[in-house]
Amino acid sequence: MPAVSSTMLKLGSAAPDFVLPDFAGKNVARADFSGRPLLVMFICNHCPFVKHVRHELARLGKDYAQRVGIAAINANDAERYPDDAPARMAEEARAAGYTFPYLVDATQDVARSYRAACTPDFFLFDKSQRLVYRGQLDGSRPGNAVPVSGADLRAALEAVLAGQPVSTDQKPSLGCNIKWKPGHEPDHAKG
Helix, strand or coil: CCCCCCCCCCCCECCCEEEECCCCCEEEEHHHCCCCCCCEEEECCCCCCHHHHHHHHHHHHHCHHHEEEEEEEEEECCCCHHHHCHHHHEEEEEEEECCCCCCCCCHHHHHHCCCCCCCCEEEEECCCCCEEEECCCCCCCCCCCCCCCCHHHHHHHHHHHHCCCCCCCCCCCCEECCCCCCCCCCCCHHH
């Protein structure tokens, strides 16, 4: 399966709203993170690109949870891809050590509003909820022998927390395509 790049949503965009349940059914809203930076990550359970970085995602959650709102969203079609069903999400969150909310976007409307294209896909918003970073975690990919460090995303997080501008030299994330429901593929995912 060929890898898909993120769409690189326009910097300065407002964080699209969401209210989504986690895998246990508890709702989490974008508004829950008002007044502080927000990191939204589109991930899933079975993608080899996400599996490759899952321990770094867990470390990010532990390192930044007190200073940054963090939410992971799984928008994959769980009917066609049962490994991404909520029960499996609960197992994955425990196994990976995720401490941030892992949310279910069953309608895929939130993924569409963020123009998410792949897993993983990262969107960092400043405390005014304006997009300051969208791109890769780091240069590591399955099989390329580059160690997983989270360097690109961590640099953006540190800049936001220090009140400094985030570099606009941002490289797209690369991963598996979001598994859209038949007939629901957004225009940005049609090539």
